[in-house]
Amino acid sequence: MQRVRRRTPQDFDRVLSSMCTVPHPDAQEEAVRFLSANPGDPATYQTVAELEGEAVDLLGKIAGLDRPEGYLASGGTEANIQAVRAARNLAETDAPNIVAPESAHFSLTKAAEVLDVELRTVPVDDGYRANLDAVSAAVDADTVAVIGVAGTTEYGRVDPIPALTEIAHDAGAKMHVDASWGGFLLPFTDHEWSFADAPIDSMAIDPHKCGQAPVPAGGFLARDRETVDALAVDTPYLETTSQATLTGTRSGAGVAGALAAMEALWPAGYRASYRDQQANADYLAGEFSARGIDTVDPVLPLVAASLAPSTFEALREAGWRISRTATGELRIVCMPHVTREALASFLADLDRIRS
Amino acid sequence: MQRVRRRTPQDFDRVLSSMCTVPHPDAQEEAVRFLSANPGDPATYQTVAELEGEAVDLLGKIAGLDRPEGYLASGGTEANIQAVRAARNLAETDAPNIVAPESAHFSLTKAAEVLDVELRTVPVDDGYRANLDAVSAAVDADTVAVIGVAGTTEYGRVDPIPALTEIAHDAGAKMHVDASWGGFLLPFTDHEWSFADAPIDSMAIDPHKCGQAPVPAGGFLARDRETVDALAVDTPYLETTSQATLTGTRSGAGVAGALAAMEALWPAGYRASYRDQQANADYLAGEFSARGIDTVDPVLPLVAASLAPSTFEALREAGWRISRTATGELRIVCMPHVTREALASFLADLDRIRS
Numbered sequence: 001m002q003r004v005r006r007r008t009p010q011d012f013d014r015v016l017s018s019m020c021t022v023p024h025p026d027a028q029e030e031a032v033r034f035l036s037a038n039p040g041d042p043a044t045y046q047t048v049a050e051l052e053g054e055a056v057d058l059l060g061k062i063a064g065l066d067r068p069e070g071y072l073a074s075g076g077t078e079a080n081i082q083a084v085r086a087a088r089n090l091a092e093t094d095a096p097n098i099v100a101p102e103s104a105h106f107s108l109t110k111a112a113e114v115l116d117v118e119l120r121t122v123p124v125d126d127g128y129r130a131n132l133d134a135v136s137a138a139v140d141a142d143t144v145a146v147i148g149v150a151g152t153t154e155y156g157r158v159d160p161i162p163a164l165t166e167i168a169h170d171a172g173a174k175m176h177v178d179a180s181w182g183g184f185l186l187p188f189t190d191h192e193w194s195f196a197d198a199p200i201d202s203m204a205i206d207p208h209k210c211g212q213a214p215v216p217a218g219g220f221l222a223r224d225r226e227t228v229d230a231l232a233v234d235t236p237y238l239e240t241t242s243q244a245t246l247t248g249t250r251s252g253a254g255v256a257g258a259l260a261a262m263e264a265l266w267p268a269g270y271r272a273s274y275r276d277q278q279a280n281a282d283y284l285a286g287e288f289s290a291r292g293i294d295t296v297d298p299v300l301p302l303v304a305a306s307l308a309p310s311t312f313e314a315l316r317e318a319g320w321r322i323s324r325t326a327t328g329e330l331r332i333v334c335m336p337h338v339t340r341e342a343l344a345s346f347l348a349d350l351d352r353i354r355s
Numbered sequence: 356m357q358r359v360r361r362r363t364p365q366d367f368d369r370v371l372s373s374m375c376t377v378p379h380p381d382a383q384e385e386a387v388r389f390l391s392a393n394p395g396d397p398a399t400y401q402t403v404a405e406l407e408g409e410a411v412d413l414l415g416k417i418a419g420l421d422r423p424e425g426y427l428a429s430g431g432t433e434a435n436i437q438a439v440r441a442a443r444n445l446a447e448t449d450a451p452n453i454v455a456p457e458s459a460h461f462s463l464t465k466a467a468e469v470l471d472v473e474l475r476t477v478p479v480d481d482g483y484r485a486n487l488d489a490v491s492a493a494v495d496a497d498t499v500a501v502i503g504v505a506g507t508t509e510y511g512r513v514d515p516i517p518a519l520t521e522i523a524h525d526a527g528a529k530m531h532v533d534a535s536w537g538g539f540l541l542p543f544t545d546h547e548w549s550f551a552d553a554p555i556d557s558m559a560i561d562p563h564k565c566g567q568a569p570v571p572a573g574g575f576l577a578r579d580r581e582t583v584d585a586l587a588v589d590t591p592y593l594e595t596t597s598q599a600t601l602t603g604t605r606s607g608a609g610v611a612g613a614l615a616a617m618e619a620l621w622p623a624g625y626r627a628s629y630r631d632q633q634a635n636a637d638y639l640a641g642e643f644s645a646r647g648i649d650t651v652d653p654v655l656p657l658v659a660a661s662l663a664p665s666t667f668e669a670l671r672e673a674g675w676r677i678s679r680t681a682t683g684e685l686r687i688v689c690m691p692h693v694t695r696e697a698l699a700s701f702l703a704d705l706d707r708i709r710s
Contacts, residue, residue, distance in 0.1 A: 017399050032387050035569040044372050044676045077603035110588045116471045214390040216606045233465045236681035248432035251571045321399045326591035
């Protein structure tokens with residue numbers, strides 16, 4: 001046999017653009033042990049199927065839902081697609097549409113294209129949150145779901161979920177909350193975002209983001225069994241009768257890792273991590289402002305700031321993994337692996353480049 | 356922090372129903388090192404993005420394609436959905452349909468439901484292969500893709516791919532081959548199944564099945580860039596312009612593990628494994644026949660045999676992980692982890708139960 005060439009995964013020291021992070025050590029260890037198990041075939045892989053049930057129950061606790069329905073998805077994109085798919089399948093209309101703020105993740109664009117559903121994007125207000133009047137004007141009898149974001153990808157904002165839910169339900173549509181990134185931070189804030197804060201129907205909440213689980217571990221949660229049943233297809237030659245997931249074979253490592261992370265960190269570990277992340281974001285925003293750089297106030301640990309394209313490129317060339325908002329602002333996600341020291345070093349490079 | 360309760364993943368000793376297997380040690384080792392990398396964000400995780408390019412090139416070699424387009428998917432279901440999605444998006448019709456033999460995997464049913472495409476299933480012949488006359492009769496001007504299976508889930512049969520491709524292209528439809536399970540076995544047989552055997556347009560071929568890679572590692576291959584471009588959506592706030600995958604965040608472990616497995620095993624290791632698997636399947640089929648049990652000839656290492664439901668249940672109670680075909684036959688997949696000793700022990704339990 002040939003020798004396998006070894007590669008070194010880059011470390012996270014200079015990764016400021018990712019919504020994933022270094023997994024909790026217990027989660028890493030558990031994931032490794034389940035790398036060859038397939039929760040997509042629960043009658044064959046019963047152990048990991050049991051772990052998935054425990055993981056969904058724990059996700060429900062975090063999201064304010066007593067008897068959660070759902071499963072561990074490949075990530076937020078799958079969870080968002082599945083929410084729209086369920087809403088489409090449960091609706092009567094032949095011309096389904098969904099309404100989402102322009103701040104919604106691009107996976108909603110993907111979901112609409114894949115599912116042949118019209119996506120109606122509406123403006124946000126000055127605080128980068130869904131404009132309620134615009135949402136009300138956009139919904140109609142063919143609207144199958146309204147999407148709200150709890151922790152937007154670009155500015156970390158939380159849409160007015162209770163008000164959006166009222167608009168959705170008044171229109172006979174489902175209410176889906178995308179908390180893929182924010183879901184493990186928001187329990188420690190005063191924001192109204194969860195199943196306990198409003199009668200929302202479904203949620204995307206990703207252990208592999210702020211849940212500090214290895215990839216792939218997304219979460220799709222639904223209040224009612226009906227939502228999951230709307231996704232089920234028959235499964236001959238599996239010793240289970242149906243499958244409601246978008247993918248077939250799924251990652252046992254993702255399931256075992258997510259459960260281990262949540263068991264290790266919920267709630268105290270996540271609370272401590274949230275406080276550190278937010279403190280780092282506030283520090284970074286303050287340092288930007290002190291340098292006269294226009295900065296978007298970090299409601300959650302995500303900082304956006306106006307930077308010249310040449311400065312951005314120079315920082316990338318200096319080895320920093322950074323990204324931009326659609327309008328070109330520097331965007332830094334203060335994930336658990338992003339230390340105060342890393343941010344100070346980043347600012348030093350910024351000062352050197354701008355001087 | 357709470358202590359994480361340790362679970363023991365079941366071992367594979369008695370798993371006779373799975374199309375996944377124990378990963379190659381090099382693949383396991385590489386996967387572990389990339390558990391927190393995300394090939395879905397290539398500008399941030401450049402190393403794993405480079406590994407994915409190498410993995411796709413190697414998959415192309417195995418599938419007979421010189422300059423392969425595509426990516427490492429979560430599995431065969433995603434690859435099948437993406438093939439149908441691309442065909443639908445490239446076609447002109449408002450009422451798209453796909454034509455597949457009844458032996459096609461249930462993921463085609465899922466793909467049709469998700470993508471709002473009509474699925475026309477046609478009968479198979481006495482050899483469990485797509486009936487060409489039935490396929491010809493089913494295709495029309497609204498057919499966007501014909502699906503052929505190279506290694507069916509129930510009987511391990513290989514559809515007449517060149518003839519199906521001719522029917523598809525004569526109808527102006529794309530030709531997709533589902534080689535999710537068979538793709539790492541067929542290069543060592545005389546079957547016509549690959550991009551080199553017929554002008555097929557796309558293929559599903561899964562490293563995490565007979566490629567002996569850890570989950571999740573599926574493969575989506577396309578002959579032309581056009582097919583992948585038909586799947587692309589814009590990606591603001593990623594430092595890459597578009598994303599053609601169905602999921603967003605993806606498993607770095609899957610990518611690194613798949614590449615390591617293929618580097619270690621292609622071609623000699625896979626050839627040796629195929630021969631052992633086929634010899635075990637022939638042995639098992641012979642033993643069944645010697646016991647007067649109706650058995651479907653294993654064209655590939657997959658054995659189906661008629662067994663009384665009570666006997667099947669007794670074998671499951673004895674701890675064997677086995678599954679059934681849609682018509683109720685016992686179905687045993689001779690994967691690399693299934694040893695001759697395990698099969699002999701299974702037969703001993705069978706004799707005890709039937710005596």
